[in-house]
Amino acid sequence: MQLRQKLAILADAAKYDASCASSGAGGRNSLKSGGIGSTEGMGICHSYTPDGRCVSLLKILLTNFCIYDCVYCVNRISSDVPRARFTVEEAVQLTLDFYKRNYIEGLFLSSGIIRNGDYTMERMVEVARRLREEHRFAGYIHLKTIPEASPELLALAGRYADRLSINIELPTEAGLKKLAPEKKLPGIRAAMGEVRTRIEENRDARKPAAVANAAPKRRKPPRYAPAGQSTQMIVGADDADDRSILSTSHGLYRDFGMRRVYYSGFSPIQDASALLPVKAPPLLREHRLYQADWLLRFYDYRVEEIVPDAAGGGSGMLDLDIDPKLAWALRHPDAFPVNLDTAPRELLLRVPGLGVRNVDRIIMSRRHGRLRVHDLARLRAPLQKVLPFVQLIDHHPRRRLDDPAVLRAQLAPKPRQADLFAA
């Protein structure tokens, strides 16, 4: 089979992996080694495909042959798709060729399971090893880890990769049993726990104090997965609601120190199983989950606040027509208006339309005088959304907060826009 055909098949098979992150590997370059590659904190998107997604990494499967039969997966053993397999050397050369032309930040390598977990993982680790050791490649490497692989391979994987990921796949154990019968939640969680432990031990061992106290002349141990670990959850393939999805995410962040939980809206695949829903969930649902995830991590919201349970009058689902922060504000009109001149940071963060950046700008500039509406306009804050919830020297929302239903109708985007997303 031609390389081009293989690439077509194995890129196509990888497109359901949502992550394109290439950040967090720390500063590294090839000036001293004379190799190629660098990572400088922020990742770079080298292109965008017409689905609006960033192309940052060469995202491929080493092979799409797979012994598993996860029904949501296009590569499951019972799926009638063309199969291909890269040799280790082909994957290495492709990465180098693309990198040298500045098409990519690095490699995101995943694989179907062939023979067994260890065999597959060993091939993937070998790609990363050759890039690092034989080609002095200092670009970004993300390895999708196979939970059943042995601890020795997991240790090697983190030695060469910047990021490791193990997919949680589905929000609940029941969903996993039904849709991915060969995958086991305890094994997935154990592997995530092991990665976390290794990352933390490595961080401690590399601290200057630890190295100084150790035997003289001992060098720092090599880094282990400096960009941390992440995971991915499929949304809309089972009947888990947004509340249970976000609770699972919250647990993953807390228990395993995840850098990111990715949400991948279930996408129609060829030869789909009858166990799957007929229609894909609206892309907007995935978008709302990412917004809610952000509120959990950077805005100090609790899951119960974002998706109230039945007792709190909620359906367990995020609103699709408005974002979760606005939804919370409309459920709590008594918390507003927030006085922008005096409110503490945590209250400013609850104002719809104000992001972390603008909140910090407001705090900075209010040291030099009181804010007015035109100051907010200069910060490019969405006034229509912000003004009903804030008080300034020249503005007060008056009675607009009295009737949240009316306010909601004013602020929700027109339905036509929602249709665009649902397409």
Add this chain to the structure above:
Amino acid sequence: MTSYRARIDPPWSLDAWRVAARAGLRAGVAPENIDWEDDAQSALLPAPDLSAAEAIREAPAVPAALFELAGTVLCHRDPQRQALLYRIAWRIAEGERHLLARVVDPDVRRAFELAKAVGRDTHKMKAFVRFREVPGETDAFIAWFEPAHRIVDRVAPFFARRFAGMRWAILTPDRSVAWDGEALAFGPGAQPEDAPSEDAREDLWRTYYANIFNPARLNPRMMRQEMPQSYWKHLPETHLLPELIRTAGERVRAMQEREARAPRRRVRGRVTDDTEESPCA
């Protein structure tokens, strides 16, 4: 009050602007009395050069943050950028010591806007430069690129750190830079024809691009926002866009129609291509 003219060469040079601004501040020349010349345009009336202005005071203290901001803003092609920066420096020197923290001030706001535009262009250049291999040489590459602002000097060290082990050059209409594996060398502008017109790997790259795209999630508006059309001419993959967008709906429909078929239980046959070993063994 005498008027002066100031000329910064090269026009993005922080050092040159700094020398001129310092002379102006020391001589107490108000912003409205300096004509900052940019490129071809020059003053209608002859005026003495700012460096000739007589110093009447010590150089006022100006925060380091201003120079950092100025280094970025000077790369912008806005002809007013030097005057804007001087006005900010002047206001700081005249007592508005915390001016830069007043992000709602129109001058500060404008300077940050220009800096942001330069920052964005810098980021896009790091992203969208596409090297082509020089035929007949190993690990030698040339790229043609047209940045919106004068950022070649600013971005070049990034490419040196990243592609240290290659020899490469980036050519733009008004400046070029080359790396020989050890040092950067800057030179004059060039022509698109000075770069190779093709690269054998571009075909593979297009294959990757076409296949990593999920037609079920078509969202070209989002794509255009992040990958402005002005950069498309540099990107080999964008030639595929009309076709990919046009056929997306068709591909999704075809996939959905196949759903009705009962899937086969096992993968048919064994691998027959040049794989290392049979994966299903």
